[in-house]
Amino acid sequence: MEVVLCAGKISEGKPFSINVPFYVPDDSGDEEPASQSDRTEIQGTLKILVSKLDDLSTCNDLIAKHGAALQRSLSELEGLKVPVEGGEKIKAVNERATLFRITSNAMINACRDFLDLAETHSRRWQRALQYEREQRTHLEETIEQLAKQHNSLERAWRAAPTLSSRSERPLKGEASDEDEDTEYFDAMEDSPAFITVTATDNTHGASGGNSYDWNQDDHVRVALQPRRQRRTRVPDKPNYSLNLWSIMKNCIGKELSKIPMPVNFNEPLSMLQRLTEDLEYHELLDKAARCDSSLEQMCLVAAFSVSSYSTTIHRTAKPFNPLLGETYELDRLEEFGYRSLCEQVSHHPPAAAHHVISQRGWTLWQEITIASKFRGKYLSIMPLGAIHLQFHSSGNHYVWRKVTSTVHNIIVGKLWIDQSGDIEIVNHRTKETCQLKFSPYSYFSRDVPRKVTGVVADCVGQAHYILSGTWDEKIESAKIIQSSRGGSGSEGKQKTIYQTLPPKLLWKKYSPPENAENMYYFSALALTLNEPEDGVGVTDSRLRPDQRLMEDGRWDEANSEKQRLEEKQRAVRRRREAEASDALDEGMGKKK
Structure with missing residues (x-):
């Protein structure tokens, strides 16, 4: 018997399978x-x-x-x-x-x-x-769309009654150019080098002699399907004085959950929109989806987890508490390839669910609830719940949790925010980890304020990358080439010394929009989150009247509307509790 040895696997007493x-x-x-x-x-x-x-x-x-x-x-x-x-x-x-x-x-x-x-x-x-x-x-799909759009534009141009015979003659020339473009596209489909270029960059990947045709098709696409111009500002924040005593005297003898807090403490965004704002630097995930190395991918995921705090440095106002069943959808498929959906799934305790899917190779989802503790001079906000991120091609599944946010000078002084704690990011497929440490601010510390450090390690605990930076500015990574044990530190623990290559920039915060200090210190993405959209659900946060009134600067009306909505929600909750109690009593009566 002739036996040919090729790819496969020999197993003794075990079934054999091949996944293709x-x-x-x-x-x-x-x-x-x-x-x-x-x-x-x-x-x-x-x-x-x-x-x-x-x-x-x-x-x-x-x-x-x-x-x-x-x-x-x-x-x-x-x-x-x-x-x-x-x-x-x-x-x-x-x-x-x-x-x-x-x-x-x-x-x-x-x-x-x-x-x-x-x-x-x-x-x-x-x-x-x-x-x-x-x-x-x-x-291929992109090229087909461009070709159809080109043909549609040509037919519309020919059908226009105002075109003169002079303008029709160049049009025939353009038709012949279109035929050449079609042949050019077909020829390029077989080019292995061209296949590796992403769709967003392929306009620069053509040969020099035909680059003009590619740019021309891009202009045609913009003419037929123009991208929406998002707004770049909101009305300036009014300079309303706040009488704290007028609020405190109404709180005597009342439950904290029933105290009507004025919109003076708010910003014109809901908590669901603040969750969506974590996608400000989504391009980090787009880049991570193209990584071949899971360790390099981990570095980018860590940078993304840190970047979500960069917008909080001056954002001391609280977002609106979502009503039960309130939703928020952010559709950026055309611009950035992702769609996000949030929903308030519980009111007491408040809890939200968030799901994002991207056409560029990743899916993110999280469930979050907030626990807070008032310490007299400061308020600690502890997000509970895990964030999941999965990449489609590799199947790498990352999970991490948020750190504690602290708002200082609650009673007296200027409010300021700090982030502190540890984040452990775990790749559940490869068991690789990243340990991030957010150092709390200390007046006596010599470290850079808002410092973040981290180590990326493989499944056996060997460190490969060092991460460093600040949560409000940038994060860098440096590849470890050698490690050694150093002397003991001040606490008697032996320290590890890492020798690294020069650091590389992973993430850097965008410059704030012009006049941001008068627009609640919103980022470029935050400015667009509450922009009116057609076709959104009736429960979308953009349609909340109190939030819209506040954004328009009509704070007195916003306070009245906010109080009406909150009282209506309390009435609905009392009715549901009563119906549940009646149903329980009826069930117990039948059982007897």
């Missing part, structure tokens, strides 16, 4: 005949390899079986009374049979190691090929 995700047939049916035949040929080859692998396993079993039987027979012959010369022959044959069995086992083990190595590399190649195929499909 790259060669799963595409349901779209748009593949070229050549690629379809190639895929059929590859699948046929894989079937042959599997059958040959089964033959190899069968041969291994037969060698072991017959070799053992041969050794038993030779051992029995040695026990018989035979001439001396015959006994020596039998002994020599027995030794040769033993050597043959040892050699056969060594060959099988070597084949197993080779096949394991080939299978490992095969999975890596399959992932790379799958990514290239997705990029090519995305590029």
Whole structure:
């Protein structure tokens, strides 16, 4: 029997399987005949390899079986009374049979190691090929859309009654240019180098002689489907004086949850919109989705987790508490490829659910509730709940939790915010971790204020990257090339000394918008969060009347509307509790 050794895996007493995700047939049916035949040929080859692998396993079993039987027979012959010369022959044959069995086992083990190595590399190649195929499909769709838009624009131009004969002659020339563009696109589809370029950058990846045609198509797309111009400012914050005694005297004898807090303490955004503001630096996740190294990906995920605090440095006002069932949807598919949806799922205790899906290779979701403690001079805000992030191509699943936020000078002085605590980011697929430490502000400390440090380690705890920076400005990473044990610190603990390469910038905070100090210190994204949108749900935060009145500077009306909505929600809650109590009593009565 002829046995061919190829990619696969030999297992003794274990089932054998091969995962080939790259060669799963595409349901779209748009593949070229050549690629379809190639895929059929590859699948046929894989079937042959599997059958040959089964033959190899069968041969291994037969060698072991017959070799053992041969050794038993030779051992029995040695026990018989035979001439001396015959006994020596039998002994020599027995030794040769033993050597043959040892050699056969060594060959099988070597084949197993080779096949394991080939299978490992095969999975890596399959992932790379799958990514290239997705990029090519995305590029083909984009080119097809551009071609359709170009044709639509040409037809609209020809149909315009105001065009003169002079303007029609250049149009015919443009039609011939379009034919050349179509041929040019078809030729580029087969270029491996072009497939690796992302859709957003492919306008710069064409050859020099045809770059003008690519730019022209981009202009056509903008003309047919213009991106919405988002607003860049909100009405200035009114300079209303706040009489604290007028608020405190109304709090005597009342429950804290029933005290009507004026909008003077608020900013014109809801808590759901503040959660969505974590996506200010979503491009970090877009870049992380393209990383081949999970450790480098971890560095970018850590930078993203820190970047969500950069907008809080001057944001001392509290967001509006969402009503039960209130939602907020942020659709940025056209601009940035993601869509976010938040919902207030519980009122007491307040809890929100947040889900984001991106066309650029990642999904983020979180459930969050807030616990707070008033310490007299400061207020500690502790977010509870985990943040999950999963990348589609690699399957890497990251989980982390937020740190404690502290608002200082609650009673007297200027309000300011600090972030402190530890964040542990865990990749549940590879077991790699990142330990981030947010150092609390200290007047006597020599460290940089708002300092953040971190270490990225693999599954066995070996450090590979050092992270450093501040949560309100930037984060850098440095690759570790050597580590050693240093002397003991002030607390008697031995410190580790890391030798690193020069640091690389991972994230840097955007410059604030002009006149931000008069617009609640909103970031560029925050300025657009409460912008009116068509087609949003009736429960969307943009439609809250008290929040809209506050943004427009009509704070007295906003206070009245806020109090009305909160009282209405309390009445609905009391009615639900009464209905639940009646249903419980009725159920107990039937049971009796």
